[in-house]
Structures are given as structure tokens and as C-alpha cells.
Amino acid sequence: MRAASLLAAHACLLVARTAAALGALARELGAEDDHRLRVDALAADVTSAGARLGLVDVAIARDVNVLINAATAEANGPIADIDAKRADLVLQTNLLAPVHLTRALLPHLLHRPEARIFNIGSALGGSEWAGTAVYSASRSGLHGFTESLQRELVGANVRVQFLAPAAPDAEPEHVARAVLRSLLMGSATLARLSAMLPLWLAPT
Numbered sequence: 001m002r003a004a005s006l007l008a009a010h011a012c013l014l015v016a017r018t019a020a021a022l023g024a025l026a027r028e029l030g031a032e033d034d035h036r037l038r039v040d041a042l043a044a045d046v047t048s049a050g051a052r053l054g055l056v057d058v059a060i061a062r063d064v065n066v067l068i069n070a071a072t073a074e075a076n077g078p079i080a081d082i083d084a085k086r087a088d089l090v091l092q093t094n095l096l097a098p099v100h101l102t103r104a105l106l107p108h109l110l111h112r113p114e115a116r117i118f119n120i121g122s123a124l125g126g127s128e129w130a131g132t133a134v135y136s137a138s139r140s141g142l143h144g145f146t147e148s149l150q151r152e153l154v155g156a157n158v159r160v161q162f163l164a165p166a167a168p169d170a171e172p173e174h175v176a177r178a179v180l181r182s183l184l185m186g187s188a189t190l191a192r193l194s195a196m197l198p199l200w201l202a203p204t
């Protein structure tokens, strides 16, 4: 019933930059389960401050109670070869967008009976390989942001969770299932465990 109270009564707002793919996914998901879930799509770039403002307005109007930060950008190769714009994009997408979306939405979430902020990273943050310095910085930053926010919100109605899928074993569908399971279970301990293990391997 926790699942039902958290998810069933609420609409889902999908965000990505590519409007056509997003619209198709929203229609596909909206047609499932006898159209009981309202699925809306909003084409927006989360690295744009202006786009985030519009996105937050729509999210509040929809009375969202779960924010899932899943957008990702990558940069591979020796640090001196990484284009400055690419480095900025990785940090903006993987770290700064979740920080600013959280800042903007938290006041609303704190007024919901129950709410979640769910950040998706990557197992080990990529720091175990050379040639991933910028990506790793963004992932480690998101992990640290999440852990401190968890402590800041102890006792609040907003739970903060983190999932770090273990590439290359992680498949998109597994990641999605793990996010859903973690949302429904919702324990902070599990959230920390999931930072080290793929969630579908974690005990339930």
C-alpha cells in the first residue's frame, strides 16, 4: 500500500531534450495499466537555468512528490583532450542540474505528505579507470551531495536516495526496476547499500 500511496495517485512528468522520443514514450506508458497513470512529457534541457525554471513551475503545478535525477552526459579520454564545453556539459548535466532542481523543488516537496529525491549515479563513480576524470568528478560530486542531503533531511518527510548501477552489467530496464524497487522500499540504509551494489542484487 505504500507503493500505491506513493505512486498510484500521482502523475508522471517525463523530461528530456528530444521531444519526439519523449512524446512517444509518454504515450506508450500512458496507455499501460488502463490509462490509470497520467504521463506527461516536457521537452527541456536540464542544463539550462531558464528551462529548469519552467520545468519546476510545471512540476509544482502537477504537485509532484518524487524527483528522479537520471539525465547523464559522458566525457572519455585524457583530461587535456577533453573539450572545455564538453567538460562543462558533463558537470552541468550530472551534478549541477540535480543540485539546482533539488534547491528549487525542495520547498514544494517539504509540504507534501511524503516525497523523494532520487539521484542516479554510477558504481564506483568511474574513478577506477583512467580517462574518466571529469565524469568521475561529476558522479562523486552527486554521491557526496546526496549523502549530505540525506543527513540534512533526517526526520523530514523527504527521503533522499541514491542508486549507483554497476556498468557494464546494468541494463536500462534493470536500472529502471531498481529505481522503482528502491522508491517503494524507501529505506535510507538500502539507499546507501545501493551505492555499492546494483540494487537488484541487494537483499529485500
Ligand SMILES: NC(=O)c1ccc[n+]([C@@H]2O[C@H](COP(=O)([O-])OP(=O)(O)OC[C@H]3O[C@@H](n4cnc5c(N)ncnc54)[C@H](OP(=O)(O)O)[C@@H]3O)[C@@H](O)[C@H]2O)c1
Binding pocket: 015, 016, 017, 018, 019, 021, 044, 045, 046, 047, 069, 070, 071, 072, 073, 093, 120, 121, 122, 123, 164, 165, 166, 167, 168, 169, 170, 171, 172, 175
Ligand atoms: N543503463 C546502464 O547500464 C547504466 C549504468 C550505470 C549508470 N547508469 C545511469 O542510470 C541513469 C539512466 O540510465 P539510462 O541507460 O536510462 O540512460 P540514457 O538512456 O542515456 O537516458 C538518459 C536520458 O537523459 C536525457 N538527457 C540527457 N541529457 C539531458 C539534458 N541536458 N536535459 C534533459 N534530459 C537529458 C536523455 O534524453 P535526451 O538526449 O533526449 O535529452 C535520456 O532520455 C543515467 O544517469 C546513467 O548514467 C545507467
